[in-house]
Amino acid sequence: MNTFGNIFRISIFGESHGESVGVLVDNCPAGIEINENSFINDISRRKSGIKGTSSRIEEDKTIIKSGVFNGKTTGTPILIEFENNNKKSKDYTNLINHPRPSHTDFVAKKKYNGNNDYRGGGHSSGRLTLGLVAAGVIAKIILNKIRINAELIEVGGSKNINQTIDNAIKNKDSVGGIIECNATNIPIGLGEPFFNSVESQISKLAFSIPGIKAIEFGAGFNSVKMLGSDFNDNIIDVDGKTDTNNSGGINGGITNGNNLVFRLAVRPTASIGKPQNTINLKTNKVEELIISGRHDVCIALRVPVIIEAITAIALADLLMIDKSKTI
Numbered sequence: 001m002n003t004f005g006n007i008f009r010i011s012i013f014g015e016s017h018g019e020s021v022g023v024l025v026d027n028c029p030a031g032i033e034i035n036e037n038s039f040i041n042d043i044s045r046r047k048s049g050i051k052g053t054s055s056r057i058e059e060d061k062t063i064i065k066s067g068v069f070n071g072k073t074t075g076t077p078i079l080i081e082f083e084n085n086n087k088k089s090k091d092y093t094n095l096i097n098h099p100r101p102s103h104t105d106f107v108a109k110k111k112y113n114g115n116n117d118y119r120g121g122g123h124s125s126g127r128l129t130l131g132l133v134a135a136g137v138i139a140k141i142i143l144n145k146i147r148i149n150a151e152l153i154e155v156g157g158s159k160n161i162n163q164t165i166d167n168a169i170k171n172k173d174s175v176g177g178i179i180e181c182n183a184t185n186i187p188i189g190l191g192e193p194f195f196n197s198v199e200s201q202i203s204k205l206a207f208s209i210p211g212i213k214a215i216e217f218g219a220g221f222n223s224v225k226m227l228g229s230d231f232n233d234n235i236i237d238v239d240g241k242t243d244t245n246n247s248g249g250i251n252g253g254i255t256n257g258n259n260l261v262f263r264l265a266v267r268p269t270a271s272i273g274k275p276q277n278t279i280n281l282k283t284n285k286v287e288e289l290i291i292s293g294r295h296d297v298c299i300a301l302r303v304p305v306i307i308e309a310i311t312a313i314a315l316a317d318l319l320m321i322d323k324s325k326t327i
Contacts, residue, residue, distance in 0.1 A: 004204065005027075008025075008026075008027055008316045008320050009317075010023055010024065010135045011024040016128075017117070019083070020084055021127055021128055021130050022130070022134070023131030023134050023135045025067070025135050028067065028075070028138055031072050031075075034068060034071070034138065035064070035068070036061070036063075038141075039137050045302075045304070047060060052168070052301050053301055056088075058084065059085065063080065063083070066078060078138070080134045082130050092119045092293065094289075097280055098280060099279070099281070100270055100276075100291060101278055102270045103121070108124060120293075126296075128210075129210075132205075132309045133309045135309065136310065136311075139315070140312045142316045143316055145185045146184070146185050149183075150182075150304040152303070153263075154177055155178075155298055156168065156175035156176065156177070156268075169297050174272045174297050175298050175300075176211075176267045177298060178265055179263065179300060180261070181261070181262055181307050183259065184260075186255045187255065188239075188240055189254060192321065193254070197252075198314070198315075199217055200253070202262065202311060204314075205314055206264055208310070209303065211300075213265050215265075216262060216263050217250060217261065217262040218245060218249070219231060223246060241258065245258050264303075269298070271293065275289065275290055277289065
């Protein structure tokens, strides 16, 4: 499935080396001022080009195909497209029968009976996150005063991000990272118990991002080392402010008015320069694989803005659900 949301709904489309990628945003309120320039900042933050990222650099010009008229949203579906122009598909021909270790090549070929677009990972590529970022721009406007900030705080188990990336480049390898996200000015009461909890909605979107392997809210895994008297966040005023925030701003799946805080683990990029072993699907023999092409040494460098986007999308949907309940 390529669609998320109950009221604020998004559907992503495209392949890494297809004609384009993008997103369809449905049920966006009418009258929001928006144009192509509204997307420049966040789209630029996701781009490659800095040390440790892919040398594939696309223009990523935002093309609004529908849903915006005279600079304002019309209330009808908004279709946003990004063209793929900088493609080198021949780099992937050897992967047809030599699936990359820990990549989607093998499972996609099996799932779709060999009909999958293998070029650049096809529909499983991180390039599809462009649509998430674009939808996030719209969601951030809907959220108004809520502010969301995500940053890369650790790479390869080290706070020394530059040195760790340099070592990975030198060794023709890759590294993962940890991203922390903070959202402020969140009203009390967003989220639905159980299946539409704040955690479950954010997590569902987070795991749609290629490379995300773990998520924790508030104290997360460290909470198992704490006593209840240590973990519990004492409420210190009538607005629900607490003296600590081990719950990450959420109780019972519902926002409590404190900052929403969570962290995500981004795995090392699967495509690396070092020789690896894989199965030859034609001969059924294990062979050495040398991966060519343009790949990120640390994809986590480009993920913070995507995390901000998915957080905004989830919160916008929950906010609209909450508003739909008022008479």
